[in-house]
Amino acid sequence: MATVFESLKQDETSFAAGLDPTMRTAAWFLLGHGLLWILLLVRWVTFGSVGWEPFEFETVLSEFPSITPYLLYGIGAAVDLVLGGAILREIGWAKTAAIGRNVVLIALATAYWWTADEFMGAIFFAALAGMILLLLTRQTAWAINYPAAFWLIIFFVLPNLIVFVISLSERGPRGTIIYPNILEDGFLSLFDDYARFFSRIGGQLIYLRIFWKSFWLALVNTIVCLLFGYPFAYWIARKPEKWRNILIFLVMIPFWTNFLVRTYAWMLLLRDTGLINNIWTITLHEQAQMLAGSSGFFAWLASITAEPLPLLFNQGAVFMGLFYGFFPFVVLPIYSNLEQLDWSLLEAAADLGASGFQTTIRVLLPLSMPGIVAAGIIVFVPSLGSYVTPAILGGGKVALLGNLLQQQFMTARDWPFGSAIGFLMMAIMLLAIMIYFRVGGARE
Amino acid sequence: MLKKFILFTTLIAAFALAACGGGPGGPGGGPEAGAGGGDGELAAELSVYNWADYIDEELLTQYEEEHGVKIIYDTYASNEDLLAKLNAGAEGYDVIFPSDYMVSIMIDQGLLAEIDVSTMSNIGNMDPQFMNAPFDPDNKHCVPYQWGTTGIGYRAGNEYFEANEPTSWKYLFDPEYLAEFADGGVNVLNDPRELSAAAAIYLGFDANTTDPAEMDQMLEVMLAAKPFWKTFNSEDYPSTLLVPDEVVLSHGWSGGVAQAYYETYDDEAEDGNWYYSIPEEGAVKWLDNICITATSERYDTAVHFMNFLLDAENGAAITNYVYYGSPNKAAEEFILPEILEDPSIYPPADVQEKLYWLTEASDEGAQAYDELWTAVKAGN
Numbered sequence: 001m002a003t004v005f006e007s008l009k010q011d012e013t014s015f016a017a018g019l020d021p022t023m024r025t026a027a028w029f030l031l032g033h034g035l036l037w038i039l040l041l042v043r044w045v046t047f048g049s050v051g052w053e054p055f056e057f058e059t060v061l062s063e064f065p066s067i068t069p070y071l072l073y074g075i076g077a078a079v080d081l082v083l084g085g086a087i088l089r090e091i092g093w094a095k096t097a098a099i100g101r102n103v104v105l106i107a108l109a110t111a112y113w114w115t116a117d118e119f120m121g122a123i124f125f126a127a128l129a130g131m132i133l134l135l136l137t138r139q140t141a142w143a144i145n146y147p148a149a150f151w152l153i154i155f156f157v158l159p160n161l162i163v164f165v166i167s168l169s170e171r172g173p174r175g176t177i178i179y180p181n182i183l184e185d186g187f188l189s190l191f192d193d194y195a196r197f198f199s200r201i202g203g204q205l206i207y208l209r210i211f212w213k214s215f216w217l218a219l220v221n222t223i224v225c226l227l228f229g230y231p232f233a234y235w236i237a238r239k240p241e242k243w244r245n246i247l248i249f250l251v252m253i254p255f256w257t258n259f260l261v262r263t264y265a266w267m268l269l270l271r272d273t274g275l276i277n278n279i280w281t282i283t284l285h286e287q288a289q290m291l292a293g294s295s296g297f298f299a300w301l302a303s304i305t306a307e308p309l310p311l312l313f314n315q316g317a318v319f320m321g322l323f324y325g326f327f328p329f330v331v332l333p334i335y336s337n338l339e340q341l342d343w344s345l346l347e348a349a350a351d352l353g354a355s356g357f358q359t360t361i362r363v364l365l366p367l368s369m370p371g372i373v374a375a376g377i378i379v380f381v382p383s384l385g386s387y388v389t390p391a392i393l394g395g396g397k398v399a400l401l402g403n404l405l406q407q408q409f410m411t412a413r414d415w416p417f418g419s420a421i422g423f424l425m426m427a428i429m430l431l432a433i434m435i436y437f438r439v440g441g442a443r444e
Numbered sequence: 445m446l447k448k449f450i451l452f453t454t455l456i457a458a459f460a461l462a463a464c465g466g467g468p469g470g471p472g473g474g475p476e477a478g479a480g481g482g483d484g485e486l487a488a489e490l491s492v493y494n495w496a497d498y499i500d501e502e503l504l505t506q507y508e509e510e511h512g513v514k515i516i517y518d519t520y521a522s523n524e525d526l527l528a529k530l531n532a533g534a535e536g537y538d539v540i541f542p543s544d545y546m547v548s549i550m551i552d553q554g555l556l557a558e559i560d561v562s563t564m565s566n567i568g569n570m571d572p573q574f575m576n577a578p579f580d581p582d583n584k585h586c587v588p589y590q591w592g593t594t595g596i597g598y599r600a601g602n603e604y605f606e607a608n609e610p611t612s613w614k615y616l617f618d619p620e621y622l623a624e625f626a627d628g629g630v631n632v633l634n635d636p637r638e639l640s641a642a643a644a645i646y647l648g649f650d651a652n653t654t655d656p657a658e659m660d661q662m663l664e665v666m667l668a669a670k671p672f673w674k675t676f677n678s679e680d681y682p683s684t685l686l687v688p689d690e691v692v693l694s695h696g697w698s699g700g701v702a703q704a705y706y707e708t709y710d711d712e713a714e715d716g717n718w719y720y721s722i723p724e725e726g727a728v729k730w731l732d733n734i735c736i737t738a739t740s741e742r743y744d745t746a747v748h749f750m751n752f753l754l755d756a757e758n759g760a761a762i763t764n765y766v767y768y769g770s771p772n773k774a775a776e777e778f779i780l781p782e783i784l785e786d787p788s789i790y791p792p793a794d795v796q797e798k799l800y801w802l803t804e805a806s807d808e809g810a811q812a813y814d815e816l817w818t819a820v821k822a823g824n
Contacts, residue, residue, distance in 0.1 A: 026497075163605070173807055174549045175527075201815045206822045245591060272629070273688050309625075312690075313675050396634045396674030398822035407821075410524040411636055412814035 019090055022143070025058040027087040030098060033082030033128060041073040047121035056122030057112070098134050106131040123154065165335065167193060167419035175413025193420035207404070207421075214401040218383040221322045225379050228323075235373075236331070237338035248335060250327050259325065260271030263392050267322060270311040270393075277308040313395030326382070330375040337371025373436070381429055401425060446518070449756035462567050490749055491516040491536040493526070495732070497703075500765035506753055513745060522681055529761055530737065531557050537750055538740040540799040545637075545804040547586055548579040557586040557736040557743060564747070564791070566754035574771035576730060577799060586733035587750060588771035590762065593791065593799060594638050596726040598694040598700030600719050612619070613646035613723045616695055617669045618733075626672035629691035634676035636817035637802050641728050642695060649726055651800040667823045676821075682707070686718055696720070697730075698788055702767035720788040726798035731771065 041051055052064075061069045081100055086094035107131045113122035127150055134143040142149070166181070168190040172178040180190050197207045236247045254262065269275050285305035289297040311317060342345045345367065387402030392435075396403075401421070408418030492504070495520040499772070504515045508799040518537075520526050523546040530537070542550055543791060549555050561567045561583045563698070574588040598610050604625045614621050615626065621632065632639055641651040641664040674691060677684070686704035687692045694701070698720055705716035734753060736746045760778030769789050770776075776784060783789055805813055 043510055133479070171811075174552050174804070175810075176553065190795070201819045202660065206815075206819050210818075210822050267684070271690055273686065273690065395677065397670075397673065397821075399818070403821070404818065407814070408815070410522070410528065411817070412810065413524070413527070414814065415809070 019088070020134050021096070022140055022325055024086060026098070026132055027084045029128075029135065030080045030084035030101075030130045031131070034077045034084060034253040035044070036415065037077035038074045038081060041070070041077065044073065056118045057116075058114045060112075060118060060121075080405065096138060099133065102129040102133040102136070114391070143265060144175060163419045165421060166415050167423050168418045171414045171416050172380070174417070177415055189286075193417045194424060196417060197421060197424055210399050210404055213399070214384055217318070217322070218380050218386075221319065221326065221383045222376050222380045224323055225326050226376060229327060229375065230334055230368075230372070233331045233334035233338055236335055237341070248332070251331050260388060260392075263325075263388060266317075266324070266393060267312060269401050270317060270320075272308040272312070276310070276311060280305055281308050312393065313397065316396060317392050317393040318398055321393040322383050322386060325386075325389060326379045329360060329378045333374040334368065334371040334377060337368050337374075341367055377433060377436075380432075384429065386436065387426060459572060470791055471800060475600060485744055486511055486513050486514075486748060487745040489514045489516055489519070490539065490742055490745050491806045492749070494516050494522060494539075494541050495519060496521060496731075498541065499768055500761050503620060503753075503758055503761055504756075507749065511578075511748070511752075512784045514751075515749075527555075528783055535739045537737050538733050538742050540737060541589055541732050542586075542735060544577065544579045544733070545802050547733055547735065548804050549586055550735070551580065555738055556582055557738045557740055557746075559586075559736060559750075561587060564749050564754060565752040566756075569754055569756050569759065569772050569774035571771050571773040577731060578803065580733070585753060586735040589665050589732045589734045589753070590766065590768040591729065591731040591771055592698040592789070593629065593699055593722055594633070594642070594695070594730070595720055595722040595788070596703075597696040597704065597718050597720050599628070599689065600715065600717055602692050605692070609721065610693060611721050611724050613642055613725050615693060617643060617646050617665050619668055619672065621665045622669060622672035625692055626674075628693075629674040629685075630672055631675045631677055631681050631685050631691045631694040631696075632673050633678040633695050633697075637805075638678070638728060638812050639820075640802075640816060641802060645723070645726050645728075645800070648725070651726075652803050652805065654805055656812070659812060663819055667822045670820065670823055687716075699766055701766040702786075702789065706767065708794065719754040722788060722795055722799075724789055724798075728802055729799035747801040 006342070011061045034226035043050075044058070047054070055262065058069075062070070081102060083094055083098045088100060106126050109129070113119060116122075130150070131143065131146055134146055166177060170178045170182045170192065176326070181197065182250075197211075198205070199207070201207075236244055236251075239247060267274075271277070285302060288298045288302035288305055292302045341364075346359055346363055349363045350356075354362070369403045385405070387406055390396075390398045390400045390403060391406075405418055405421055406422065408414045412418075465823055467568070491514055492512050494517070498519075500670060502515070507513065508515055520529070523543050526540060526542060527546060527549065530540075531553070538711075538747050546696070547556070548610070564587070570588060573589060575583055577583075577588070580586050596613075596615060596738060598605050598615075601623070608624075616630070616632065640659075640662055643665050644651050644653050644658065647658070647661055649655075651659045653662075654737060675681075675685060681694055681696060682700045682704040682779070684702070686694060686696075687707050701718050701720040704718040706716035712715070734750050736750070738747055755771065756772060756774035757778050759770050759772030759775035763772075764778075764780050765773065767783060767789060770779065786797070804810075
């Protein structure tokens with residue numbers, strides 16, 4: 001990396017000499033790649049003595065005749081070093097040849113992926129070749145954004161495309177996937193699985209009911225989190241600076257423990273034989289029983305503490321778990337918004353005769369709206385798809401969208417329907433957020 | 445400068461050619477370099493993928509020591525997890541332990557290698573009633589591993605159960621019965637086929653019914669009972685629900701309840717807290733199997749390991765550890781007497797007659813079961 005930057009820096013002075021920074025970077029990439037081939041060759045030769053952990057593509061290579069890796073690495077190193085040097089020396093044919101080299105390498109990587117079905121090795125070499133190709137063809141804007149764009153395409157666009165294609169497919173015998181065939185089935189039948197979401201089971205719109213349940217749970221959770229989180233963030237933001245950092249640090253401490261572990265900890269606290277119910281049915285109950293004769297209040301207390309409180313495995317426990325899990329996600333964005341707020345605006349409002357209530361509603365809230373919107377979305381979207389909390393704290397009794405999805409992929413082995421539910425959820429959330437921003441934008 | 449590059453690379457190429465050899469030489473010794481320790485033809489390693497807590501791990505150590513094969517041991521929590529992993533293209537697992545209905549799915553999908561049981565010296569140990577099962581005719585792919593039933597586990601010492609032993613599915617589905625004790629908590633298995641089969645047997649239907657009218661009745665029964673059920677759990681119910689007394693009655697697998705019994709075993713009282721009963725209407729029986737994946741590169745070693753598990757003493761060691769019934773007839777002389785005499789693990793003949801296999805439903809049936817399950821989960 002350092003060499004790249006150095007070469008870029010040098011180029012400002014040597015620009016007049018003719019070789020532009022893009023080309024120079026491409027050349028250095030090629031030289032680096034040449035070095036990489038040589039390193040791989042060294043690895044290969046020393047496998048017997050060093051005992052490297054083999055990469056996947058090295059295992060594949062070992063199945064070819066033993067000359068193959070030497071030829072591949074040797075030719076690769078030779079070509080890359082020669083081409084890199086040639087571009088630096090501005091030899092005419094070098095650029096065309098280098099473009100050809102990258103096209104060939106991408107083709108090779110694709111062929112390798114196709115035949116050996118190994119993704120990581122193929123994508124590594126294809127990605128490097130793609131970067132050099134962009135530099136050589138002077139797509140500078142693309143080259144600068146290449147790592148981010150590459151990441152998005154490989155890990156976001158492609159997986160979503162795969163899920164979308166599966167959602168148009170059909171469940172085959174025993175949970176296999178039958179890919180769609182437009183010519184045979186017609187266009188509308190592709191969306192069978194989407195239609196199924198709106199179908200009735202036993203006369204009831206079960207899937208829609210699960211959706212509404214999840215939707216309301218997520219909405220209420222968001223509102224409750226905001227109601228508690230906003231004053232809390234406000235309180236932190238008005239503290240002196242050194243206290244603020246300590247308090248925010250305290251908010252983040254729970255993240256050090258895995259969420260699943262924390263959820264199980266709640267289970268230990270809330271269950272019938274857990275800490276809270278032990279205090280309730282043993283400590284409190286015994287004390288109340290001793291005093292029961294003395295007053296009606298203690299007799300009543302003794303009678304209600306005889307049974308444990310129903311704290312776990314119900315809707316309330318799910319609510320509590322979601323609130324607990326998402327509370328920090330509300331505090332952090334609102335705090336970072338309030339921290340930058342110009343508090344003198346509030347003083348000005350007070351000076352001009354606004355009451356405390358008016359200041360809050362007409363000055364503070366509108367100013368902190370971006371933080372509230374961000375916090376709302378951060379909480380709403382994941383709580384709509386929450387899976388762990390209802391499964392553990394709800395005792396598997398409460399069916400929500402997340403559990404329905406899991407059920408389709410695991411027990412029912414109906415990947416097409418599961419993918420369709422996933423896409424519907426995504427579409428609905430996107431729509432909700434778009435409407436939210438439209439309405440918010442119109443108001444301003 | 446260009447000349448120097450060419451010279452340099454030519455040198456490298458020459459050096460490489462002279463070096464001849466190198467490379468990783470296949471993973472873990474590889475199939476061709478598979479000369480292991482002790483027995484000449486065995487591979488150096490064997491990858492075993494089993495249910496969690498489903499073997500006495502001493503046996504693995506014993507196999508490693510006796511035959512010089514290093515065992516890579518990994519566990520899963522459900523048949524579906526196993527299938528999902530194999531479907532996703534996981535390679536490298538040699539020996540797996542799917543249940544009955546999953547075996548037929550895996551055979552259909554070509555995930556299992558064929559075996560010839562006649563080459564196994566210990567196959568004669570097996571109880572004939574577990575051989576040639578409907579999901580794997582002639583044992584062409586698998587041999588039986590452990591078997592058990594799905595019934596009702598209940599808290600010993602509970603006043604209501606002392607007077608009324610829950611020997612019927614009524615205690616899981618009839619609101620009148622449930623109202624008597626459900627305050628203490630009731631768990632059902634979070635498994636669509638198991639719970640539906642229990643409802644079907646309760647109503648007198650075939651455990652594998654796909655008749656829409658019968659399934660409607662099953663849904664009605666389950667929805668009526670659901671308010672009395674506290675949890676749906678089939679993963680960790682013995683340790684998180686039974687042992688800490690979160691529930692007083694649970695739909696459960698025989699071994700799971702036995703596990704809770706032995707975990708709460710009190711030496712003075714010589715008794716545990718959890719009893720198991722097979723309901724009189726009948727129950728589901730199941731059989732887990734030892735199979736070899738189709739992608740296994742260490743087939744011979746896998747067969748050798750399979751045969752090792754079928755050994756009478758080893759089969760007994762497994763049962764003595766996991767408390768499920770062993771399909772290994774010859775092992776019975778080594779199995780602890782309290783397990784052999786336990787009617788919930790080794791049921792008497794008249795009970796055995798009312799035990800049914802779950803068979804994989806047809807595709808329409810599978811969707812019907814999924815919808816039934818969704819409706820149960822979404823109800824109330």
